[in-house]
Amino acid sequence: MINPLVRKLSNYVDLPEEDREALESLAKSPKAVAAHTDLIHEGDPTDGVYLILTGWACRYKILPDGQRQIMAYFVPGDLCDQRIFVLRRMDHCIGTVTPTTVAVIAAQTMIDLTDHYPRIARALWWSTLVDEAITREWVVNVGQRDALERVAHLICEMFVRVRAVGLAEGLSFDFPVTQTELADTTGLTTVHTNRMLQELRAAGLISLKGRRLTILDLERLVDLSMFNPNYLHLEREGDGPAREPHGPGGHHRDANRRPST
Amino acid sequence: MINPLVRKLSNYVDLPEEDREALESLAKSPKAVAAHTDLIHEGDPTDGVYLILTGWACRYKILPDGQRQIMAYFVPGDLCDQRIFVLRRMDHCIGTVTPTTVAVIAAQTMIDLTDHYPRIARALWWSTLVDEAITREWVVNVGQRDALERVAHLICEMFVRVRAVGLAEGLSFDFPVTQTELADTTGLTTVHTNRMLQELRAAGLISLKGRRLTILDLERLVDLSMFNPNYLHLEREGDGPAREPHGPGGHHRDANRRPST
DNA sequence: CGCCGTGTTGACTATTCTCAACCCAGGTGG
DNA sequence: CCACCTGGGTTGAGAATAGTCAACACGGCG
Numbered sequence A, B: 001m002i003n004p005l006v007r008k009l010s011n012y013v014d015l016p017e018e019d020r021e022a023l024e025s026l027a028k029s030p031k032a033v034a035a036h037t038d039l040i041h042e043g044d045p046t047d048g049v050y051l052i053l054t055g056w057a058c059r060y061k062i063l064p065d066g067q068r069q070i071m072a073y074f075v076p077g078d079l080c081d082q083r084i085f086v087l088r089r090m091d092h093c094i095g096t097v098t099p100t101t102v103a104v105i106a107a108q109t110m111i112d113l114t115d116h117y118p119r120i121a122r123a124l125w126w127s128t129l130v131d132e133a134i135t136r137e138w139v140v141n142v143g144q145r146d147a148l149e150r151v152a153h154l155i156c157e158m159f160v161r162v163r164a165v166g167l168a169e170g171l172s173f174d175f176p177v178t179q180t181e182l183a184d185t186t187g188l189t190t191v192h193t194n195r196m197l198q199e200l201r202a203a204g205l206i207s208l209k210g211r212r213l214t215i216l217d218l219e220r221l222v223d224l225s226m227f228n229p230n231y232l233h234l235e236r237e238g239d240g241p242a243r244e245p246h247g248p249g250g251h252h253r254d255a256n257r258r259p260s261t
Numbered sequence C: 001c002g003c004c005g006t007g008t009t010g011a012c013t014a015t016t017c018t019c020a021a022c023c024c025a026g027g028t029g030g
Numbered sequence D: 001c002c003a004c005c006t007g008g009g010t011t012g013a014g015a016a017t018a019g020t021c022a023a024c025a026c027g028g029c030g
Helices: A004-009 A017-027 A107-116 A118-144 A147-164 A179-186 A190-202 A218-225 B004-009 B017-027 B107-116 B118-144 B147-164 B179-186 B190-202 B218-225
Strands: A031-033 A037-040 A049-054 A057-062 A068-074 A093-096 A100-105 A172-174 A206-209 A212-215 B031-033 B037-040 B049-054 B057-062 B068-074 B093-096 B100-105 B172-174 B206-209 B212-215
Touching: A004 A017, A004 A049, A004 A118, A017 A049, A017 A100, A017 A107, A017 A118, A057 A179, A057 B118, A068 A118, A068 A179, A068 B118, A107 A118, A118 A147, A118 B057, A118 B068, A118 B118, A147 A172, A147 A179, A147 A190, A147 A212, A147 A218, A179 A190, A190 A206, B004 B017, B004 B049, B004 B118, B017 B049, B017 B100, B017 B107, B017 B118, B057 B179, B068 B118, B068 B179, B107 B118, B118 B147, B147 B172, B147 B179, B147 B190, B147 B212, B147 B218, B179 B190, B190 B206
Parallel strands: none
Antiparallel strands: A031 A100, A037 A093, A049 A100, A057 A068, A057 A093, A172 A212, A206 A212, B031 B100, B037 B093, B049 B100, B057 B068, B057 B093, B172 B212, B206 B212
């Protein structure tokens, strides 16, 4: 099996054989974990880093009143909290969604890797920055989009991410998330999440049976959810000439055009 | 003026004189920027890193339909997107909230700094991780808390952060955010944000006049908003014996207690 | 066989939004 | 010096999105 981390980082840079081997060696002793099992708890000390090899996991937090918010999904190739060992304690939990195989990477291994392979170090920074960008986009998702848009946006994102590690077949991919989990992701109730899924189906935008999702009309789904994949930063490092900014302008004055002095 | 970055990082490690000087030198040529001015736009190339010296700034995104979501506030001592230059294009905007003084730091300066000062490198990783944790908590905030709790939670967080850089006086601090901005932060409308502020005032929890906020009953405010400051990771590196986990347990099985093999 | 997790549906409720007005302070220009 | 304009804050009334509660269907598994 090819280490999906290599595949993922290759979205950013071409890695020479030597770097690939270093990354492959991370996944030497994979460990199988059942579905719905915590890899790390909130409050735990922060020793290892988990690399997802197969299956899905998620990052979540439970509030004192019992509500759960899922703050991230991890798919193959994703590292959970690359540098978390700089902190003392986990402030959130990581749990599996499906049966999963993971590689546990020691803190020192991560440090050595980035010390010795500058290209990998840079690629790992890229992946950290993309993870942050995804979390930010989730703030936008729950903060600004209505229920239907939220669900649609999540589907678009997961499709692009899964495709980026070669796990989509055309417009179909495994989407192993229960409606309860979807609800805890989008900040909706299960009942309402269910109705939104129905609506997406009725509109002919998706099909979701078993745990298999097929996007039937990508363009309309993207439009509806205002999905702009730029935050996933899948363009490769040093790719052609920089493109023009595509987002709408800001609401603010521009410091460069109107210096404040 | 003492560089507030030194003050901020000192929450994590004690920095020797040499390291402090290196950090001080970052703020050699401060630049004044007017309120409500963009420092960087979405789509811009990613050259510099901004260090906030005085005033508040924010990170935000505008959706195609014109809605704005504020995804972060920056207060003195905060670095906006430390490693953003690893990416090619900004996927969000950074704008000032108040009149601000900033230092612009070149990408290479950041790289040199972390190459030569391992303690600073580690402290900057800490600050990156805390920034991420804050964004995650914001997902929780907009996803799970109701309107009153959201506003209260933000107030608690900003109080602790501002206090951590020595800018609070007792339970009072400058809170220069308009209700419109507060609304774009919490995913509410201005009208409703206004009513929530009234409610917090009426309950005797806060006083907010001009741009000055005073917390009148911290305990109840914390309780109401389910604020748990652990995600700000303000305990110092290597502090005493690790404390017991305080969060509630997860919803999942525990991989360590119930191995899946 | 029966239980449990998951998905689905209906009827009612409530939190939050929308729209619209109005107030007030500060700054600007006539 | 005053009139006006603008940004920010406040309030009320009605509308709508999403939540609550409750029941049921369905399939897998002990």
